Amino acid sequence: MPPIEGIVWQVDNEHTEPEGDWQRLGVRRLLVQWTVVDNLAFVPGTDVPPGARMPDWQRIARQPWAQEVIVGLAGRFDERGARGDLEGLVALSARVARTPPPVNIAGWYFPIEIDPTWMEAYRLRTLLDQLPRPLWISVYDSANVGPEELAQSLSEWLPPDVGVFFQDGVGVHAREAYVARHYANVLVRRLGRERVRLIAEAFRPQPGGGFRPATVDELRPQLATYAGFPIYLFEGPRYVQPALVEALAAGQQQR
Numbered sequence: 001m002p003p004i005e006g007i008v009w010q011v012d013n014e015h016t017e018p019e020g021d022w023q024r025l026g027v028r029r030l031l032v033q034w035t036v037v038d039n040l041a042f043v044p045g046t047d048v049p050p051g052a053r054m055p056d057w058q059r060i061a062r063q064p065w066a067q068e069v070i071v072g073l074a075g076r077f078d079e080r081g082a083r084g085d086l087e088g089l090v091a092l093s094a095r096v097a098r099t100p101p102p103v104n105i106a107g108w109y110f111p112i113e114i115d116p117t118w119m120e121a122y123r124l125r126t127l128l129d130q131l132p133r134p135l136w137i138s139v140y141d142s143a144n145v146g147p148e149e150l151a152q153s154l155s156e157w158l159p160p161d162v163g164v165f166f167q168d169g170v171g172v173h174a175r176e177a178y179v180a181r182h183y184a185n186v187l188v189r190r191l192g193r194e195r196v197r198l199i200a201e202a203f204r205p206q207p208g209g210g211f212r213p214a215t216v217d218e219l220r221p222q223l224a225t226y227a228g229f230p231i232y233l234f235e236g237p238r239y240v241q242p243a244l245v246e247a248l249a250a251g252q253q254q255r
Helices: 058-059 077-083 085-096 119-130 147-157 177-189 217-224 244-252
Strands: 006-008 029-032 068-072 103-113 134-137 164-166 197-203 204-207 210-214 231-233
Touching: 029 103, 077 085, 077 103, 085 103, 085 119, 103 119, 103 164, 119 134, 119 147, 147 177, 164 177, 177 197, 177 217, 197 217, 217 244
Parallel strands: 006 029, 006 231, 029 068, 068 103, 103 134, 134 164, 164 197, 197 231
Antiparallel strands: 204 210
């Protein structure tokens, strides 16, 4: 199994203190999905009402799995609501970026998720100019249009200095890992290797609704398929617990 570059943390009122030993898998980067969500701020110094509890950013900055942090800006839990308020979220994100958390910032993430069914994604082309660099967005393919069409649409409007996190879709059973790798290969060919990262969904559907952590037997072959790509686990604190880390680390190749 390859080394893992990063984990994703989706902060909300119930998840403000990420704990884990993900560095055992090689993790040294933390991708924070957002620092303001649904008009609640999880960083100090903004003009937005604070969440129920502020994360201990100084503690987080000391963790071996957060040596570098990609800071998420302003978003919403509701995808349709976020897409309907692009201008407002970009403007708020620009303000949030002026009061960043006290961490080693390796980049910024605008928490809007792009897929082929969203016909107005091109509007981001000029709006993203307002946000700091290095800047990342995320993409997925809910319509299964295929990697060539997805990459072509991105190449037509995505600014050349904005990177892409591709969500593999394995956790929601949208596709197999080998197909997700093909998507990543095509995105690299069209956008460039430095602009592409792969998000491995570390969860699976749960009978009756919701999601559960993936088992080691489910996750290990998924991750092995992505060898050679920068891999980020979604979502670290919720789904990648110490027992799973232990099992994955036992079979992991050394750097």
